[in-house]
Amino acid sequence: MKKPVLRKLLTGLVASLGLVATLSVQAAEPFKVGFVYVGPIGDHGWSYQHDQGRLAVEKYFGDKVKTTYVENVPEGADAERVIRTLAKTGHNLIFTTSFGFMNPTLKVAKQFPKVTFEHATGYKLAKNVGTYISTTYEGRYVAGFVAAKVTKTNKIGYIASFPIPEVIRDINSAQMALNKYNPEAELKIIWVNSWFDPGKEADAANAMMDQGVDVILQHTDSPAAMQAADRRGIFAVGQASDMSSFGEKAHILSVVDNWTPFYIKRVQQVMDGTWKSEDHWGGMAEDEIVIPAFTNIPDEVATEAQSIVDGIKAGTIHPFAGPIKNQAGELKVAEGEILSHDELAGMNWYIEGVQGNIPK
Amino acid sequence: MDMDLITNILYAMIRTGTPLLIIALGEMVCEKSGVLNLGQEGMILMGAVAGFIVTLLTGSLFFGFLMAMAAGVIMSQLFAMITLGLNANQVATGLALTIFGTGLSAFIGADFVGQPIQGLDVIVIPLLSDIPVIGKMLFAQDAIVYLSFGLFTALYWFFRSSRTGLIVKAVGENPHAANAIGLPVMRTRYLAVAFGGAMAGLAGGYLSLAYTPMWAENMSAGRGWIALALVVFASWRTERVLLGAYLFGLASILHLVAQGLGFSVSPNLLAMLPYVATVLVLVMMSRNQSRSKMFAPMSLGKPFHVGS
Incomplete structure (x- = not known):
């Protein structure tokens, strides 16, 4: 009884390894998007709604996009560390979703010019940092x-x-x-x-x-x-x-707050290379409110x-x-x-x- | 200010003070036995989430509160195993318990965010609740508030006039001497920690089932820490814990009421008021250094080895 199971497992493992190998040769790495939240995603409010947007991005793009989120990030020095870690680990686009993340975002953005950043509710733009807010x-x-x-x-x-x-x-x-x-x-x-x-x-x-x-x-x-x-x-x-x-x-x-249309649009733009740094205000007309x-x-x-x-x-x-x-x-x-x-x-x-x- | 407003402020004072009172009384018993458990937030949140889930699934508030207390006890016994069984540092373990409980409750509760339940209703005692000004505050509350009145009375008596109360104190003052005269030091400490856990769990249940009937991550919002500070400032005395908890409740209500009435004082200043008022009053009361020292359990936070 033991052997066939083991063999099956082994062949499965070998096959899947082979598959992974071929896949990684053929398809490019998925586009990685990071989200930094100030509160818990279980607050049934601000951070919860951002996370709904993240989930919608995953659903919309499927395998092409991989998302990561970090919740309960205090505004201040800790935020900088979190954002830098995301930038270091190959994230192409990072959303920082609270006012107090403004300066940490800009600081990290300077060090990672190839990574795109979007900061919610702030007012400071940079070459690779855009801002967004819902009206x-x-x-x-x-x-x-x-x-x-x-x-x-x-x-x-x-x-x-x-x-x-x-x-x-x-x-x-x-x-x-x-x-x-x-x-x-x-x-x-x-x-x-x-x-x-x-x-x-x-x-x-x-x-x-x-x-x-x-x-x-x-x-x-x-x-x-x-x-x-x-x-x-x-x-x-x-x-x-x-x-x-x-x-x-x-x-x-x-x-x-409905962040879904905005997040999908931004991810698409950065993937296509059409993204530009701007201050985005979205409201009822954009279905963001x-x-x-x-x-x-x-x-x-x-x-x-x-x-x-x-x-x-x-x-x-x-x-x-x-x-x-x-x-x-x-x-x-x-x-x-x-x-x-x-x-x-x-x-x-x-x-x-x-x-x-x-x-x- | 009219009478109605005062009546309502006093009513809200008791409601706001109740979770603090319950947590602080539990922690006081625990500290009296010589154990410092900083894991209050973790235990409260576990109590809150356990109580909420059980009530949501069974529809029974009674089972909810029972489970909230059970969750608190389980968490506290985890703490007791590590600090009393393995003699680990109590402060570090307590902090770890807070972090652990906060994370675990968020994990367990993730699917229950945004679900409403019917919260605990108030029980209005006829006639008595019609007494002007104090009637509503004392006789139109929910069952847990009445329970907290009973809890206070029982503990007041417990430490003042009962033999078991003396044993708890003896164990906290000098466990070696207590051990030498044959008192069960370890068992007393385990039970005291369990009581603290049950109360923290109950307070958590009060938050998620009565005060704001819902589950949200980190909904205790630091009440565990306030209660811990209350115990110290109340110099481990039951009646001062009660006073401190209600004082804190009153001050935190007053700053909201004052804003509503249009006082243009900085709300940042007003938000400090509960802390400042509570600390001031309790420090004034215990300004006599030598006297207040007598109330701090001598062996608080120190590990004890049987036979050492």
Whole structure:
């Protein structure tokens, strides 16, 4: 009994060795793509969505592409080591997916001119470094519209993470919608100083609800606030991924990051040699920001919200269309104009209507 | 501030303080017996993921909490085997346990991310919960919070008036003397570590089944470390652990409430408040050096060989 099995194994082994040998002669090495994540892929938020994009790349290209990912990478010196290791081990294209990876990415990119780098949410370009960001503010504008329509107390909660341009831009975008559709409504902003801490996010949600908030928006990554809202029977907007399963009665919409089209496009470009260093902003028009469904809201609100989505896609509606004033009432953008790309990229001021100051 | 707001803040204070209280009480018992287990985060996360998976599959919260505690105990016994059985360094082993538990829980839980469950409901005690201001905070909580009240009372009595409590303390103060008079040093330490593990697991279950009913990687977000610090600042005294845990809970709620009310203080400063307030109060209470020294178990973290 023992021998035939052994022989079978051996012949199999020899055959497969031969196959591998011939394959490696014929086919070139697969194109290697590396991903660096700041959080765990199990956060059901930011890093999770990036990983969904990575999986889609693998599926789309099959054997031609091999992907690697490193999760939970702290922003700082450790990131540089991780990125360098990926560059050293033959990765042709590396995506670094958090703001704090900016300088490490540029440093490593200088040492590996043949490797292509794409850095998410940053603003520094180099010959072999491109940047990309999704225009979440478009989704936030739609969320602001729906919140403006469904609130009864005119108090809308906003759980914010850190005072960086991306977060401030999104607060302003929601306020733009409030100014237009329900000027009576007020944003109550609570900074939790964290991207991901379910307990704290739930606490913040509860603290808001105790103060009369009846719709919650968030720029943090866990579904805890959605759950808390569901328990107390108020509304909430999901962030980064589809959070409808966490708020059967509370969920009104989720602003979902969809990195798949962008990642597939970039991998293809680098493979073809057509890649160029640029600052990519993708949003609803590119299907990089998606609102899967409106739930628990009246049909007419959903219809109007959808028409805003369509308008943003078509370019007829822009969340930051003038006139826009700052908190002091000074006109920043005149009627008929829109806020410039550079202003948006470095936004560090609140528009008129937002209460309080940006934390320093 | 109106009455309702104060009532709600106090209610949230207890909820936020409860996981810290449970972890810290467990770790306190463990440290009283002379064992320092820095693996709290690992045990909490294993408890959280085990509890969540069991509840999701069986639909029973009771089994979920049971499994959460079991997972904590298993992790703690791994620690005990290495530090007590093989006399390895407790600090290094504890840190390894944290890293191990964090990674393993993420691995086990990968398929359960993004799945919702029906969390533990509150049990409102009629009449008592209508008492103004403190009614809601004490009598409209969930079962685990009530359990933590009981746990505190039991441990308070345990260390104050029970013989077994004295044995635990003796083992932690001077294991050689305890051994010489025939006390089971090793067995006591194993059991104390197991109790610590069960409590960490229970707290993990509380996070994933009651506080925020879901599983997400690293959802404990450092609570294990805070609890460890609480035990030290509370100078190993049961009532101060309780005070510290609730104080921390209160301060972390207050900084959120203050922002909602429109106080324009830097949230970075406010976020420090829980730590600063807790440390300040507990340090002030134990400022008498010679007195506070008496409460630290003399042999904390030191290995013990039977017959040495």
